[in-house]
Amino acid sequence: MTTVRAAITQTTWTGDKASMLDLHERFAREAAADGVQVICFQELFYGPYFGITEDAKYYDYAEPADGPVVQRFAALAAELKLVMVLPIYEEELPGVYYNTAVVVDADGTILGKYRKHHIPNLEKFWEKFYFRPGNLGYPVFQTAVGPIGVYICYDRHFPEGWRELGLNGAQIVFNPNATKPGLSNRLWEIEQPAAAAANGYFVAAPNRVGREDNEYGDAAVTFYGSSQFVDPQGNLIGPMGSQVSEEVVIRDLDLDMIRRVRNDWQFYRDRRPESYTSTVKP
Numbered sequence: 001m002t003t004v005r006a007a008i009t010q011t012t013w014t015g016d017k018a019s020m021l022d023l024h025e026r027f028a029r030e031a032a033a034d035g036v037q038v039i040c041f042q043e044l045f046y047g048p049y050f051g052i053t054e055d056a057k058y059y060d061y062a063e064p065a066d067g068p069v070v071q072r073f074a075a076l077a078a079e080l081k082l083v084m085v086l087p088i089y090e091e092e093l094p095g096v097y098y099n100t101a102v103v104v105d106a107d108g109t110i111l112g113k114y115r116k117h118h119i120p121n122l123e124k125f126w127e128k129f130y131f132r133p134g135n136l137g138y139p140v141f142q143t144a145v146g147p148i149g150v151y152i153c154y155d156r157h158f159p160e161g162w163r164e165l166g167l168n169g170a171q172i173v174f175n176p177n178a179t180k181p182g183l184s185n186r187l188w189e190i191e192q193p194a195a196a197a198a199n200g201y202f203v204a205a206p207n208r209v210g211r212e213d214n215e216y217g218d219a220a221v222t223f224y225g226s227s228q229f230v231d232p233q234g235n236l237i238g239p240m241g242s243q244v245s246e247e248v249v250i251r252d253l254d255l256d257m258i259r260r261v262r263n264d265w266q267f268y269r270d271r272r273p274e275s276y277t278s279t280v281k282p
Contacts, residue, residue, distance in 0.1 A: 011208070043206075058089075
């Protein structure tokens, strides 16, 4: 049996970048001490969720995909022999910014990055002010724990990208989030399980937790945590994470299950891409 021990983390904004970086380093060290082989942090992990407002001061959180934050955690990955998925605010050029996840292998090698494709623009999710849409496709990264992909927060509402990741060979898809109560609650219960079952792979979805009123006061929203792991049959692996508290959620993933499930449900064999004409029209 090929088992991977994986972790996802959820926390709230501490109030400053330095302490957020230190907190996530502690999460990684604690996870590695518990035998974890791969870890994914929440969306935009070292800052507040600044989509609450439109304010150019938050551009200062952006840095290159091989900048100081990634270099720090790449060194940590090598030290701990831990694959890391690092959701950052990426600066490609001054004024050109993306919502990005950088994937680092267990030897500290920066394997590449995924840029969030689908950018929301609605009340307290004013992301088009901060991000260009992703333009790097749906890469799958060959890591020490196998092939993994990334799909970020609002992306999860679009089934096409989930399928692209499956066709590109992903066995685990990490879906970091900043999701608050409201319309999303029911979707949080069904979307990741549906994607996992439809595509025959594992999904791991960390979410922020708590109220970032230390940044936004009365305008703050309350993120509901509930980080989750889902198996290729669409079943939760253990309970969801806390709805109110910081947590590192750790689960063991039996990758052999992917072959068994796909042999039972031949969704890839029975696809009819030549008939799906409307889904690829703008």
